[in-house]
Amino acid sequence: MLDRLFKPRAIAVIGASNNPLSIGYIVIENLRNHDFKGPIYPINPKADEILGLPVYKSVVDVPGDVDLVNISIKNVLVPKVLEECGRKGVKFAIVHTAGFKEVGEEGRRLEREIVDIAHRHGMRIYGPNSQGIQNSDPEVSVYANFTFVPMTQGNLSLVAQSGGVGEVFKLHLHEVGMGIRMYSSFGNEADVRMNEIIDFYGQDEGTRAILVHIETLSDTKEFLDIASRTTKRKPILALKTGRTPEGAVAVSSHTGTLVEQDTISDAVFDKAGVLRMPTQDELVQTGIAFSSQPAPAGPNVALITNTGGPAIIAVDELMAGGLKLARLSDQTKETLRKSLHPEAIVSNPVDVVATATPEHYGITVETLLADPNVDSLFINFVTAPFVDLDGIAQRIAEAGQSATKPILCVVMTIEKWAGLIRRIRSSGIPVYAYPETAARVLIAMTRYGRYRGRAYSEPPVAAADRARAAAILSAAQPGFMSQSDLFALLQAYGIECAPGRPVAGSADLAKAAQELGFPVALKIDAQDVVHKTEAGALRLGIKNEEELDKAFRELQEKFASKQSATLVQKMMPAGKEVIVGFKRDPQAGPLIMFGLGGIFVELMRDAAFKLAPLCREEALEMIQGIKAYPLLAGFRGDRGADIEALVDILIRVSNLACDNPGIQEMDLNPVFAYPAGRKSVVVDARARIR
């Protein structure tokens, strides 16, 4: 537990200094300026007094107990002082000092050494190369960090992998008078990890929402567990940076080439119910709303405006984000018609017009909030210089105090009326400068409501002959599996494959064809022939023995140099071609893919991804989530495909992927999907095992 990190009872600052540009000075100044509740012990062998505090030569000389130390001395000196900290019984050491893992092998060694020392003493390292922590809880009030944004009390807790980004979050919250609960930028993650911090915030009653900046997830599995648990109680807003493709690894099968790191992040966040935010600004603005407003129960928003143009902008943005204009009840309309100016427009958006009075605003807000068709309220307010602005702000603020539905307000004004914004904010209603900003915040809040309301069933355990599957896999060589083995494996998981078998030689051809029945396909089954069509290793629609003989001879000749088998396979009736696959991420596990065959996936990037294990609802979301879904549902009189059969195959592939960690990637391509009542059939497939 991180209690003594975020709630230390006493702090020693090792490397304390009288130089105002040093970290050792700034940390003490921050602790004092923010009125830390415990004693602060500056440690410096060469100084007597720093900022009026007595200085100790070593932490072991400190008279009382010390929970936390902040260390900013030279990297090579850190091990020695850590030994002293350990002897002193220190619980946590924030190491600001850089020059560890990030500078190469020597630093890596030093980093391991300091963690070893700490652990020997039951102490934990925070950092190194870290900013520090903050906790505004008035019982503690700790600012053990060398940054510059003043801390005030609030209920948003922040954790940032980049200290720079963390600082940007803090300064923009500060700018609108929004306090924070806890803050943390943890540097190299040598010991205390981001996941623990998120977990700690999740359990902190004073934290209402968690704002996270991530560059790389270090333990995705753990993140998934912790975040999934946390988002049931409070929202996590995440900014994941480094999303442009760099260093993408070339992999050979279709699923592989598509899966970039960012797709995995998206899948992790989606599975955990974490709101991925596109920009720092949207993260901060959405955090501000969550600080006081509940998530909307549904997508139906009502708007109030006093000018047309900005309302159109809000509607554009809200609709583009999937929200709906609430259908106002007849009673609502009746009340508004009786109460507002005759030129007011009583529909949604409600245009109270520029000359609306405070009473008009009051009754409109109350009436809309009381309408059962309304899930959230969006107020657009341009300060017209010819009305009672204070009165209007007052009425909006009053409504905010008793509301149980979320209210967001846009105030478009200049400095001289900034008091209006403060008045409205004081009631807990967040105020934004632009309709677009407020709209995007409301869209994110609605998404959180939807995440929290997801009714996912348990991922089903598919009936399968797991012993047979294990036997097939243990006999297989690393690299691409033979199609015969792979089809056998798929069949062990109840996945139907096109009938076929290897032929022993030209003499066996006719027999095989007879068993299967014409038309048949002939294909080369070899480890190094992955894309059969491009390699010319595939002959389709062979209608008789003569054609079969010819095709066999040609393939034998063409692939004479390869170690390969030749398969005869029954031609399946044409169906809708889909691709089902997965790629195993070393951290997040199998990422399942679904898309339409042909060029839809490769060129149009029209594919859906989710992390295994899949429940039925997730499988269905994947199928319905691709743009080409209408083709499967039935388009322009076409019968479409059996969707249940596709859900079934996705669930079975998810089981197969979870059960058999040796399979790195798999690509069933194509799978023929047939109209309702008929199972889908795998026609070709590849899988790579390690």
Add this chain to the structure above:
Amino acid sequence: MLDRLFKPRAIAVIGASNNPLSIGYIVIENLRNHDFKGPIYPINPKADEILGLPVYKSVVDVPGDVDLVNISIKNVLVPKVLEECGRKGVKFAIVHTAGFKEVGEEGRRLEREIVDIAHRHGMRIYGPNSQGIQNSDPEVSVYANFTFVPMTQGNLSLVAQSGGVGEVFKLHLHEVGMGIRMYSSFGNEADVRMNEIIDFYGQDEGTRAILVHIETLSDTKEFLDIASRTTKRKPILALKTGRTPEGAVAVSSHTGTLVEQDTISDAVFDKAGVLRMPTQDELVQTGIAFSSQPAPAGPNVALITNTGGPAIIAVDELMAGGLKLARLSDQTKETLRKSLHPEAIVSNPVDVVATATPEHYGITVETLLADPNVDSLFINFVTAPFVDLDGIAQRIAEAGQSATKPILCVVMTIEKWAGLIRRIRSSGIPVYAYPETAARVLIAMTRYGRYRGRAYSEPPVAAADRARAAAILSAAQPGFMSQSDLFALLQAYGIECAPGRPVAGSADLAKAAQELGFPVALKIDAQDVVHKTEAGALRLGIKNEEELDKAFRELQEKFASKQSATLVQKMMPAGKEVIVGFKRDPQAGPLIMFGLGGIFVELMRDAAFKLAPLCREEALEMIQGIKAYPLLAGFRGDRGADIEALVDILIRVSNLACDNPGIQEMDLNPVFAYPAGRKSVVVDARARIR
């Protein structure tokens, strides 16, 4: 010309009042507070003095000449005072008063009446239902507007269809100390139109960039002409709102259903080189940059940062927007390595690290600007509390004063260091709060540079038998053309169509087939059978006379009740199926579409649109602009399609569309595109004429 509107020498305010909440009072107050250079004449039959100015009973009583009047009296009284204004020789009347066209038929009549009166007197109406105009030119300094944002001098000119949106633009410019040149929100556009205002701004030497808010374009053709001319000299940044699909008209052919209003707007802006901005904020922030910075000569950006996280965010955003990280020259790297801290990272982004000195910033900015591989410079600056912040700001500002390449700066700080921002801004370098914002601004600026650098040739005039085309069209009935007529029309424009002809009856079948050669297709050609496949009006791949007879009988039976012809058409060898079409917008003219056939266009929305007339470069951009382009270029060993043949067909369709305004929409679907050296062939087509 609008000279006397934006540069009036004397103004009368009709409806002047002593009530501080009235428009007649606020306008006078605004004129006085902003030190209007000419006389202000309040007009009110019942008052003697307003804001210390003598009041006249009527404009005709005013002693001197009056160029401009602001009218805010009751709507029905406007005609009478306009007569007086006319007699007085007033040039422009800003009518603030509402209650005209926007309230229905009676208002529409009144609006026509006031325009008639004005025109009789050689006067022009601005509005009605309008906000007014502003011009900060110190020779005039006119604020003839009832809004509240103070006016300071600048070089951005604004025109907003919505006064509310215009006010939002102004207040956010004001917030960062950015002045404006001219402002205009024109209301109902009864007489003075937005296009004239843009044209006026375009010719104004004091205007460096034009910011526009548009709800509906009233004369698209004129806008295209004016905007195309203007963007060669200065950027136009446009926010087009009302982009969610409402009231979309159901139309019957493929091209039609896809063309929503927003697509037309995009095409208009693209053709005119206007930068469409997605949000008010991006428009304002980009305007700020254009106010002082040149457009980048190319996409290569160099970044300076003092902290990693925000730089990653900037790179993400810049790369996603199509910019490139400049490859720093060896000399640049050498200079920086010698000059910066040893732990600085000398690549792009250049990380000068948090402890960088003013000299480090100075040399880095200079060196990067001097590097010929660098088109623009992006500075990320988090205020570290342990360095000489003032010195750094000073060095950045100095670099800004002499730079000829654009520089954008992000300063991440709090109020107490706001002076740093002012210092940097004073040099003309725009300063942003978030890396994302600055990145998007730079992307937009780079796009403008690309627009201005477009080397488009003249749209070619295709060789065509125009007389024959005119004859075919003049003989055709309104509604869908018969395929026979349409193919003849296409052929007159040199567009190759699959050979075929109508059959007179079953006796004629064999002869037709013989002429064309098997295999053939049989199709019903009827006005009310638009989608032939869905209607079952098409039989493909008929291989012999027996099949042909059977197909003919079946079609005759099925379509017995229709007035239809039956066509025999030669089956063309399979090619890549593409769609070429157009839909005529009543304002913008023919919007040409290009996409891949099948479901690519309908389901995947993978289509390119441009306004006719097309030049060759535009046609090529369309073809290369679809996601499925690799299929045409040659994908995975496939030979692809003859791109020049597709350019040719697009140019010919563009000619056909421009020459024949009677054709409402046309849809060549499919066109078979063949490998290099072979012309594309139209296999099926529809066109609707009025």
